[in-house]
Amino acid sequence: MMKKITLTLERHSTCSCVIHIGYNVLDRIGLLITNTAPAHHYVIICDSNVLPLCGEKLADILRKMKQRTDVITFPAGESSKNIDTAIALISRLIDLGVDRSSVLIALGGGVTGDMVSFIASIYMRSVPYVHVPTTLMAQVDSSIGGKTGIDLSFGKNLLGTFYQPRGTFIDLQLLETLPKSELINGMAEVVKYGIIDDIELFGILEKNIEGIQKRNKKLMETIVGKSCGIKKEIVEIDETDIGIRRILNFGHTIGHAIEAASSYTISHGNAVSAGMIGSARISEKSGYLSSAERKRIEKLIGALGLSGSIPDSLDIEDILSRLKNDKKKEGDSINFVLLKKLGVPFINGSVNEDLMKETIEGLQP
Numbered sequence: 001m002m003k004k005i006t007l008t009l010e011r012h013s014t015c016s017c018v019i020h021i022g023y024n025v026l027d028r029i030g031l032l033i034t035n036t037a038p039a040h041h042y043v044i045i046c047d048s049n050v051l052p053l054c055g056e057k058l059a060d061i062l063r064k065m066k067q068r069t070d071v072i073t074f075p076a077g078e079s080s081k082n083i084d085t086a087i088a089l090i091s092r093l094i095d096l097g098v099d100r101s102s103v104l105i106a107l108g109g110g111v112t113g114d115m116v117s118f119i120a121s122i123y124m125r126s127v128p129y130v131h132v133p134t135t136l137m138a139q140v141d142s143s144i145g146g147k148t149g150i151d152l153s154f155g156k157n158l159l160g161t162f163y164q165p166r167g168t169f170i171d172l173q174l175l176e177t178l179p180k181s182e183l184i185n186g187m188a189e190v191v192k193y194g195i196i197d198d199i200e201l202f203g204i205l206e207k208n209i210e211g212i213q214k215r216n217k218k219l220m221e222t223i224v225g226k227s228c229g230i231k232k233e234i235v236e237i238d239e240t241d242i243g244i245r246r247i248l249n250f251g252h253t254i255g256h257a258i259e260a261a262s263s264y265t266i267s268h269g270n271a272v273s274a275g276m277i278g279s280a281r282i283s284e285k286s287g288y289l290s291s292a293e294r295k296r297i298e299k300l301i302g303a304l305g306l307s308g309s310i311p312d313s314l315d316i317e318d319i320l321s322r323l324k325n326d327k328k329k330e331g332d333s334i335n336f337v338l339l340k341k342l343g344v345p346f347i348n349g350s351v352n353e354d355l356m357k358e359t360i361e362g363l364q365p
């Protein structure tokens with residue numbers, strides 16, 4: 001059985017995008033893609049790691065259904081999420097005769113999803129695409145909500161658009177080949193959903209550390225399903241990130257500055273975890289969050305194997321200056337997502353600089 005979550009966006013015309021979640025359902029996903037996004041030609045785009053894991057398999061499934069299908073690939077890793085790779089992939093699309101009657105299939109993690117969706121939004125003034133996310137990060141976060149993007153030398157995701165997929169098709173079985181570090185990386189976003197929106201999810205995580213590490217099927221289904229549901233609800237209210245969607249940034253303001261200051265040697269999950277701890281400490285010190293809840297957050301992050309601290313080698317001034325240049329800041333104020341309590345986040349643009357500095361320093365061991 002596959003679980004179905006429908007994301008509906010009310011704009012000039014209503015647009016809806018269905019998220020399907022199941023276990024060992026790649027065959028079914030082939031069928032669902034052809035029903036949801038019928039096309040004359042499918043092009044699967046995946047990275048070099050994902051190609052042997054499931055790229056050829058999904059292509060065979062579609063070909064057996066008499067669908068014209070090509071697969072194109074690029075080197076795995078964040079360093080590929082740039083304009084050169086995008087142009088190289090676009091050249092391949094031109095060679096293959098891809099047009100608006102084609103559908104692109106983003107098969108992979110967030111790097112693939114962000115880049116394919118970006119290409120889909122600009123190639124021939126937009127072509128349809130679907131997501132088949134293969135990392136936990138992509139299944140719970142990047143494949144939902146239509147944010148597309150590539151990195152520039154000046155910073156991450158600086159070129160991008162909002163462009164919704166025709167559907168997101170999640171096979172939880174694909175998580176089984178995921179390296180442990182990537183599973184933990186994605187868990188940071190799940191913890192974030194628990195903190196900002198769903199105390200029940202937070203409690204499930206606290207009670208099931210071992211099950212998560214063993215990738216227990218039922219548990220992963222619950223975790224991914226609840227996470228997709230939360231993201232869907234927030235995106236439905238604020239597709240383009242001008243209001244409530246900003247609460248999804250919990251831990252990310254500090255986290256992005258840490259990632260960049262480490263030249264991306266610290267993983268997104270670990271950087272966001274340190275950022276979530278920083279934001280919880282700011283919330284406590286500002287008199288909003290109880291010490292008991294702040295401690296629960298720190299305990300869960302540690303128990304999952306995420307790092308809540310940052311190395312001594314990182315330059316605090318560098319992190320602070322990157323915070324001040326955050327692309328989501330407004331004028332001179334940095335918008336932090338703080339907590340009144342678990343499940344009750346709010347945006348605060350007036351955290352003072354001394355508290356910011358003291359908090360970042362406190363993240364070093």
Ligand SMILES: NC(=O)c1ccc[n+]([C@@H]2O[C@H](COP(=O)([O-])OP(=O)(O)OC[C@H]3O[C@@H](n4cnc5c(N)ncnc54)[C@H](O)[C@@H]3O)[C@@H](O)[C@H]2O)c1
Nearest residue numbers: 049076109110111112134135137138141142147174177178
């Ligand atoms: N658009 C959004 O809303 C959004 C949200 C969060 C993150 N992101 C973006 O997502 C990116 C990070 O995504 P990610 O963490 O998935 O990284 P990723 O896409 O680089 O994947 C991580 C690694 O896992 C490998 N991999 C993928 N699926 C696998 C599988 N099933 N088995 C084994 N290995 C597999 C990949 O080849 C890669 O080496 C960042 O660029 C970030 O900016 C976007």
